[in-house]
Amino acid sequence: MEPEPLNPNQSEQDRLDEWLRHDAAASLPDDGFSSRVLAALPSRQARASAGRMWMLPAAGLVAGLAIVIARGGASTGLDVSPIAGLLTDLVSALPESSLGLALVVVAAVLAVSELIRGSPEDSPFGEL
């Protein structure tokens, strides 16, 4: 439908705006599009598996760091003594060794629950 008749009192800008907006509300018919999308959605299991994929490289990174620190950084030429010293200080600062153990248990429980639940897949698009 054309946005006519044009009001002669309207400014040129108003008329242009009206023309540009006149079919804004027109929507495309679905024509089975939604059904095709739903049929192509990944299964829940696939989503959960994809969501856990980040844990493998993360575990590898942690293990690698632990090895480097344990070796004192000798093989890499890195000076890790500040990090090692910091970790030692942190542990020694704990009032009781049982507290350190509790922290480890909590971390393990969180990791296991995350594995069971499956986290959402990381998006390259982030949150808007």
Added chain:
Amino acid sequence: MTPSDSDLVRRTVALDDRESYGELVRRHQSAVRRFLRHLTGGDAALADDLAQETFIQAYRSLARFRGGSSFTTWLLGIAHNYYRNSRRSRLRAAEETQKDAVEQAAGSPTRASDLRHDLDSALLRLSPDEQTAVHLFYRQGLSHPEMSAVLGWPLGTVKTHLARGKDKLRNILAAWNPNP
């Protein structure tokens, strides 16, 4: 009562409720497909392929949607990213299509009485960024900040492209219709 988009998102994430996600797709398919049809120069098949990928990616990433923007804006942002990622491989074909369309539009100014035709033809004379700004503002009804979020452009760039696009449209239409 009709559930809000946020309600449907929560249901989909918490219960993996595909009916809820289906409702979201039905509500927003038109906006996403129209935006992608605009970006692809009217290639409906390519636009629908990209729209399908957009909704699948949105489903995978749904737990990351916090409601900081409208669901439409979030979807259009994903759609725009998908289009940009696919554009490189399709750029040559898209440019040829657009070039043909512009040449056809320029060759038929005799249909000056048809305002709709004039406007569509004039829109093809704008740069792709100006066309996208005009489309999102007028056809999708997005605000300047929402356009900035969808396109990843600074707010000033959004306003500049929109203003330039409107100026060009005015000049083109005035040249084709000197006595409206």
